[in-house]
Amino acid sequence: MFQSWYLTCDTHYFLIVPFLTYLLWRKPKLGFLFCGILTFASLVTHFLTIYLNEEDPFLLLFMKVLRDPVLNKTFKTIYIPSHMRISPYLVGVIGGFVKFQMRSSAFKIAMRNVVFMWVIGLATGFAILFSSFLFYLPTENKDYTLHGFYGSFHHFLWSVCISALIVMVSENHGQWVAPYLNWRPWILLSRITYSAFLCHGGVQLYTSAIQRTPMYVGLFNIFYYAAADIVFAYLLGFCLSLVFESPILELERIILKKQFSTSKNIEETEQSHERKQDLKEVKDIYIPRIQKEISWNSYKL
Template sequence: MAFISVLIPFVLTIVYSLDALLLPYIPIIESLARNPTFQKVYIPTYMRATPYFIGMFCALAIRWANKNRFKLPKWLTIFFHVSSFLLLLFVCYSSWIFFRPGSPRSPLAAATYAVLARTGWSVGIAWQMFAPATGHGWWIGRVFAWRPLAPLGRLTYGAFLTHVGFQIHEVATMATPINVTVMYLVRNNFADFLFSYFLSTILFLSIESPLTGMEKVIFGSSGSGSSSRRPGMAQNGAYSLGANGQTLTAHPLMKVPGNGAETTH
């Protein structure tokens, strides 16, 4: 199934001569619903099924590693951390070749990037979840376990859901060309971050939190028994893997059993 999930986007991108990714150009944004890449790549779930399988495999790997007290040598842990960061950076910045004006269209190159970008990003994120959850966090695990970051773990998915809307609105309503400078990018990114998390907070307080309370009232609390207190579970925080195709969510408040700290959900 995992192989098929990789094969499907590769084949369809070539057959329909689709773009490697959804290009945020004004003509595309203005007619987004009719754009072939948006219709056949961005919307269908089967086009982004590979991250689901990688997330499930990572969850199973974490469970197995904690059960068997699996440990990697420190040099190999550092190697995997550095490699995962380089992989994530490569996925982000290699897309520039598809934004160059007048660059020749290659269906094979577009299909290869469409497959490897999602796979590479998911693998890089999966390691960053696996490592702290199994005691291989290095200094990154301490950052993820930092208490002030705990609220962001609750709001991350809401920010993912809300950030695209006003970004599309900004691009689609752009009436004149913009001189893009470093300061312009810094201001826009900071504004996007604040606005996304502001909307995510509203979603959390108005929808997720009340529904979670209702669920506990109706079905009862699952409790935090021995199932959430496995030996070796995250010296630097424990993590749950969300299979939404885009992100893996961290819950950094879960402490190591046996060190006197209570488990917080």
């Protein structure tokens, strides 16, 4: 699977994220500081790598790249290294923590801020999405400063927009888009999206490898091949999820449920013991005092 390179990135992130989430939980300011430092370091590294090596801002998917992406310099130095991709991951971690804090503190976003965030978020997202074609245009003098800024910030800003969208919709500030996002078929597709991501690169590589004649590109052909690519990738992703991911998730659910039940029983036992201790203290302290008062009142009578 061509896209399985991302599993190494996930592994690297899983090694450091527990430490960051612990800091965010116990010492939020220090946790935010560490996340900010890592994000800034990733952005600067990304920019300098593109600018100094005169690289493309992202992997330009030409046919020669799809035939053998491993030979592409941008693929090796920009596209797959973990430190080049960690900033969106950290934005997601921070976004999840912000949502958790908002729920815990009953914090509400002011309506004027909601409107501002929607306008800026949508404008930024569409600008990132539709400006990428500029780097496909053939030019003699490339501006590698622009390459560096776009390459280092487009993933970061896109993840900020997505995180803000999730937070606002979950806080009932996106009723116009919430029914679409809560559409039940998306739940099924979301569970196999990662598996489809792992498979679809192989589908594209195979499609590119078996081409023996030039392909005519037209509007109908674009939609035709895109639809076939998406459907076939999700079918393979469904099979991959069914064979590997779902059994592992079920085992994890069983193990965690058992551990949760055990910890819950232990907690209930401890609480019961504490209640018994409290009751014993009440008996030892207050009952003799009450008996003494009753005896004294009886004596006075």
